[in-house]
Amino acid sequence: MAIYPLTQMARAATTSDAFNAVAEPQRRRILMLLKGRERPVNELARALRITQPRTSKHLRVLREVGLVRVREAGQQRLYTLDARGLQPVHEWVVGFEQFWNDNLDRLNDYVKKLQEDQSNVSTK
Amino acid sequence: MSAPSSAQPETDREIVVSRIIEGPRNLVFDAFTDVAHLNEWWGPKGGITTRSFEFRPGGVWDATIESPGGGGYPNYVVWKEIVKPERIVWLYGNAKDDPNAVETTLTLTDRGASTEATLRLVFGSKEQREQAAKYNAAAGAKQSLDRLAAAVTAH
Numbered sequence: 001m002a003i004y005p006l007t008q009m010a011r012a013a014t015t016s017d018a019f020n021a022v023a024e025p026q027r028r029r030i031l032m033l034l035k036g037r038e039r040p041v042n043e044l045a046r047a048l049r050i051t052q053p054r055t056s057k058h059l060r061v062l063r064e065v066g067l068v069r070v071r072e073a074g075q076q077r078l079y080t081l082d083a084r085g086l087q088p089v090h091e092w093v094v095g096f097e098q099f100w101n102d103n104l105d106r107l108n109d110y111v112k113k114l115q116e117d118q119s120n121v122s123t124k
Numbered sequence: 125m126s127a128p129s130s131a132q133p134e135t136d137r138e139i140v141v142s143r144i145i146e147g148p149r150n151l152v153f154d155a156f157t158d159v160a161h162l163n164e165w166w167g168p169k170g171g172i173t174t175r176s177f178e179f180r181p182g183g184v185w186d187a188t189i190e191s192p193g194g195g196g197y198p199n200y201v202v203w204k205e206i207v208k209p210e211r212i213v214w215l216y217g218n219a220k221d222d223p224n225a226v227e228t229t230l231t232l233t234d235r236g237a238s239t240e241a242t243l244r245l246v247f248g249s250k251e252q253r254e255q256a257a258k259y260n261a262a263a264g265a266k267q268s269l270d271r272l273a274a275a276v277t278a279h
Binding site for chain 2: 097100102103104105115
C-alpha cells in the first residue's frame with residue numbers, strides 16, 4: 001500500500017525510465033499530441049516545429065520506455081500512446097494523491113467528531 | 125460524504141487535491157494547529173512520535189509517523205505561512221533542508237456548515253517538477269486511453 005509518498009517518490013525517480021523519457025519538454029508535447037489520436041511523424045514534426053529526424057529520435061525514446069506504440073498503415077507509420085509506460089508515473093502520483101485523500105478523509109471524520117463532542121458538551 | 129471539487133492545477137508542475145470537509149472552517153483550521161489534533165488524523169493509523177512542534181511561520185513539526193507494520197516514516201514540516209482561518213503553507217519533507225521537500229498550500233473556503241479544503245502541491249526539486257509535469261501531461265492521455273480501453277472491451 002502506498003502510504004508514504006516521499007519514500008515512494010525517491011524510488012520511482014531512480015528506477016523508472018519513463019520519468020527520464022518525459023523529462024524532455026518536446027517529448028511531453030508529443031504525448032499531448034498523441035492523446036487525442038494516432039499521428040504520423042511528419043504531422044508531429046510540423047506541430048512541434050522541429051525536423052522529422054529529431055521527432056523520430058524522440059519517438060524512439062518514448063517507444064523504448066513503452067509510452068508510445070507504432071503501427072504500419074500503408075506507406076505511413078502511425079504513432080499512438082501506450083498505457084503500459086504510464087503505469088510507474090501513475091503510481092508515483094497516486095502515492096501523493098492517496099496520502100492526501102486518506103488524510104482528508106481522516107480530517108473529515110475528526111472534524112465531525114469534534115462537532116459532536118462540542119454539541120454534547122453544550123447540551124449538558 | 126465528502127465530494128471532490130473541480131479545482132485544477134494552475135501549472136503542469138503541481139498536483140491539486142480537493143475535498144469538502146463537513147465542519148466549519150475554524151474547526152478545520154484548528155485541526156492543523158496542534159499536535160493533539162494532528163495525532164488524530166495526519167498519516168495512517170499507527171501513531172505519531174513528535175520531537176518538536178511549533179505552529180508559527182518558520183516553525184517546525186519534526187516527527188515520525190509510525191507504521192502499523194513496524195518502522196516509521198520521517199515527517200519534517202516547516203510552516204511557512206499561516207493566515208487564520210483560510211490558508212496554511214508548509215514545506216513537507218523527510219528532514220531539515222530536504223531538497224525534495226514539497227511545498228503544500230492549503231486553502232480553506234467557507235461553505236457555511238462545511239469547508240472546502242484545497243491542497244496544492246508544488247514539487248521542490250527539478251526531478252519532482254518534471255515528474256509532476258509528466259503526470260499531468262499523462263493524466264489527460266490516460267483518460268483518453270481509459271475511454272479507449274472501455275470502448276474496446278465494450279465490443
